[in-house]
Amino acid sequence: MELTKEKLLGFYETMMTIRAFESKAVALFAENKLPGFVHLYLGEEAVATGVCANLGTKDYITSTHRGHGHLIAKGGKVDLMMAELFGKATGYCKGKGGSMHIADVDLGILGANGIVGAGLPIAVGAAFASKYRKSDAVAVCFFGDAASNRGTFHESLNMASIWNLPVVFVCENNMYGISLCQRDHMNICDISDRASSYGIPGITVDGNDVIAVFEAASEAIKRARRGDGPSLIECKTWRQRGHFEGDPAIYKDPAEQQSWLEKDPLPRLAKRLIELKYATQTELDQIQASAAEQIEAAVKYAESSPLPALTDVLTDVYAG
Amino acid sequence: MELTKEKLLGFYETMMTIRAFESKAVALFAENKLPGFVHLYLGEEAVATGVCANLGTKDYITSTHRGHGHLIAKGGKVDLMMAELFGKATGYCKGKGGSMHIADVDLGILGANGIVGAGLPIAVGAAFASKYRKSDAVAVCFFGDAASNRGTFHESLNMASIWNLPVVFVCENNMYGISLCQRDHMNICDISDRASSYGIPGITVDGNDVIAVFEAASEAIKRARRGDGPSLIECKTWRQRGHFEGDPAIYKDPAEQQSWLEKDPLPRLAKRLIELKYATQTELDQIQASAAEQIEAAVKYAESSPLPALTDVLTDVYAG
Amino acid sequence: MKQMTYAEAIRDAMRVEMLRDPNVYLQGEDVGKFGGCFGVTAGLFAEFGPGRIIDTPISETAIIGSAVGAAAAGLRPIAEIMFVDFTGVCMDELFNQAAKMRYMFGGKAKIPMVLRTPCGAGMSAAAQHSQSMEAWFTHIPGVKTVMPSTPADAKGLLSAAIRDDNPVVFIEHKQLFGLSGDVPEGEYVLPLGKADIKRTGSDITIVSWSWMVQKALAAAEILAKEGIQAEVLDPRTLVPLDKEAILQSVGKTNKLVIVQEAVQTSGFGGEISAIVAEHGFDLLDAPIKRVTAPDTPVPFSPVLEQAYLPSVEKIVAAVKSLF
Amino acid sequence: MKQMTYAEAIRDAMRVEMLRDPNVYLQGEDVGKFGGCFGVTAGLFAEFGPGRIIDTPISETAIIGSAVGAAAAGLRPIAEIMFVDFTGVCMDELFNQAAKMRYMFGGKAKIPMVLRTPCGAGMSAAAQHSQSMEAWFTHIPGVKTVMPSTPADAKGLLSAAIRDDNPVVFIEHKQLFGLSGDVPEGEYVLPLGKADIKRTGSDITIVSWSWMVQKALAAAEILAKEGIQAEVLDPRTLVPLDKEAILQSVGKTNKLVIVQEAVQTSGFGGEISAIVAEHGFDLLDAPIKRVTAPDTPVPFSPVLEQAYLPSVEKIVAAVKSLF
């Protein structure tokens, strides 16, 4: 797939939308407007964006507790998301799920997930369904560096491999679980090395470079689509905020944080766009402004939406 | 450690004891004398023997559903084992555990286990205890090829690696789960390759060659003892019987079975002993006869032992 | 009608439903050519092939987790766990994922899957291969729990479970696999949530399920000879539970004994007792008795295992203690 | 005596027991420098260092499995699971290994370990971070289950749990972490299996545990104003359960309401009801009522979560319905 001007500008727009959504969430949380836990994707926008740019509506993703970016990149609607963060009846989950459980099955989004590593076998199942139906749909599974230490990682990659399923495992290595850094939770540098345990390809890319992510994902997804089986992609990236809002992240070295802020994926793409003369600064500013506007509208939608009715507690437990 | 005559003859004796125990179990099961499930170690004797020859009483092992060989090699008493298989009050577990749950904590045997893959984290814990106490005791964990697909494998090897624990993971690759052969349950040939996911050494040896097993285990156990951390040893071997007694194992190719019977570890060691002039055939026959005698005595002990009292059902649930 | 064993009835339900709906498939350990650890799936591999009867690695987490994903994506998986005792390995996938996705997603997902698994003691399989764990499953909103006691119920309820749009835990009993009975041929679907009176009686209600129904029926025969007419009520599905049927029976007999194979504390029998103690208190003439296993792991030795299990004699004695 | 919060009391128990016994250590996710997700372990890392306060990878199976192995080998691990909702991941290690080893091995093993974990709703943490799962643990023979409702109980019972030679599931409540109260300093051990009457009364017995004790006490105040004297009985440990204390209280009041935060079906409240319906039937003047969460996952939105939770009002209403 060629990296056309449209495509790259599209990346920028998506990343900016995520950035705007998450920045707004920081503010709203600080104002005590968002109940519960909120895990933000700030700094990791290039991963979801670069990967999901290869996917259509029929393709599946499974997400994590840090799911806003994945949802937006896969086409999720920011107003329904924001309303869900507010716990409103108009939210994606009618206020029943909150940030950690947003899904849009029609868009192939099989849900954020509050259980670390739980998305992996679910993605395997979605990929199985696709192969079973002889569809060329692909499943992409996002998960963190720390999640890769869970048993589900092992069982899922093995099962996907022996059944040659169309699934791409995308490890977002932001080098931390909550407070534990990678070198304290595993004894290897590149998580992509774990692919060899299952006889599948593994690759590590710069997760703050949306183009690198896009290209690696493009290859893996094409491979999956044509029936050649699963792969593992590790994207090295950085979460700029605490683990959840409210976490001051004192376990991180300020110098390291600083050096990663300098690798922020958004200015990096902006620079590239300007170098390629695909956009002027003014145009980029416009993209940013329109993203911010969209998010403001989403907040307005959320704030003006009704709360769920108390009787809603009892519905949606069983189908049929 | 030098492979003296005594040592090699000791291997032969242990292997012969296991062989005699298991062969007797075949007969007893056929006579309907053994209740429940019985999984036999026939054909795999070299693994437990070669590994446990490096261990002392203070060292730990965790075993599997196919545990008789491990127990005998680690010093377990065949009369108490046999009585347990019979469900007698004098058995290792007072008749409460049966074949799948025999343990001898005083000998460092932390139990056979009916849950595939459950022994791995338990061995990690025993190794942790050893390191915590600054003891040089080592934990050895036996598990099967199919068990290596369980999440516990992944979590345990990772944890052992980051904590640099004195544990040796011994995969008994007999190329089958129950009916599923290795190429259908994983996409790699050598399970030892999985060690690289954890940054620890992995090695594959001929599991029907007790000397090769002994040497590989010796190195790994020394390494663990001196504080250099865990390793993974894969022993390629073959179970000569069905998965459990009663399983005709029709999923196995008779030619493959035949070729492996020709690699039987016992005649192989016998040949070596004779070549090295460490023993005559007569002496070896004597070892065999005395093993058989020991097992006959164990059966007599078991058969003449009392059944548990019905009130025993209620005891031993809680300590203290 | 045809004579079938319980195992055959289960196989027949899977076969009929797989012929009817191409989205139904079966996965589990050794369910393929091997035919399952208890022979339940024998022949299905030959008929449906490796695309629909799928041998899995020993990876219970991925077996259930992938079934959840496939169900969310529109298939109707039947996932077999070789012994119910192994569900501890995949509990997260069942209770945090399958059970809750619909609710968490605001009603916008459907997880039509069946977790089939055998339970129960009686074959000296010891503590990790003999348990009865239905109480756990019934404590998970979003999951249905089915425990048939006869071949016909097994077929009709498994068909219903496969057609149900929710995760259903379908618990078979190892001691029943060989039990024969009349089973309707072809499509046969029983409703989930409807109890069955396996024996009518006027003097006392015995509620029990799965293997224990057979024991309760044997006890009822003995009791009848002594002039006590016991009604044996089999809820068949624990969730949804046919509370009305239980209350109606107790309304008639004014006495209740509950027989459960599981260990006593926090077993499902306690739930039934609590329902009656709350909603049928005025119907009761006597304390509610439970006959259960003691609060111990399942012992190996056959003599101990027999002492452990609720028996016909213990049921008879419990009933008689109320007269 | 010293004023401490519930969280501080838990920390103090660990501290005192770790000073007393070098075999005690703590492992869990982010329990080290980070001080735990709820700050419960803050400061322990500084005091005891990385050898005894151990940060684990996200590997619940290995966290509990390794604790089992270490306990079998003679240590006394405290293993923290960050939310009780994650115990589905390590259930096999708890129920098939820790709980059964002693019995399966004929009494020849000891597994002295504590699984510490917070439960409960009330902070909009949604369906996978808000559950009350004690019923599952109480259905596992070989495991003890402790659920303190006050800072002093938390300290005394955790100390007892650490000294106990069996696996103990010690369930803390997120809503109680900030609750203050008098707590004895230094070594302080309460017996496991001894209920505490948190309020005496003559008209009705309310049995509840953990956070719900606080709600029951608030309800009792309101009821007292209306002339109903409620006795609030806190079993504190669900296994072993102080059945005698419950029966004795019901013998005095002749009425019983059980308040549990967990979903209703197969909750531990059903067990208590069943015990009383069997052994205290003649003591009862009225149906046994349960006030529980409905059979649904825990909803996210604060309004829904409040509707979901048992409340003071619901308790008051349930009690009044019996008069």
Ligand SMILES: Cc1ncc(C[n+]2csc(CCOP(=O)(O)OP(=O)(O)O)c2C)c(N)n1
């Ligand atoms: C099974 C499980 N264990 C622990 C947690 C608590 N928890 C939530 S997120 C998290 C860290 C996850 O780290 P990683 O997978 O690297 O993802 P990141 O947060 O860095 O995106 C932890 C420990 C959980 N939700 N589920």
Ligand SMILES: Cc1ncc(C[n+]2csc(CCOP(=O)(O)OP(=O)(O)O)c2C)c(N)n1
């Ligand atoms: C968690 C779990 N899943 C499934 C089983 C049933 N089971 C017992 S042994 C076995 C095969 C084990 O294969 P492997 O690990 O290779 O050991 P082997 O029997 O070949 O020695 C299976 C599937 C079990 N006991 N535990």
Ligand SMILES: [Mg+2]
């Ligand atoms: Mg991370």
Ligand SMILES: [Mg+2]
């Ligand atoms: Mg094998």
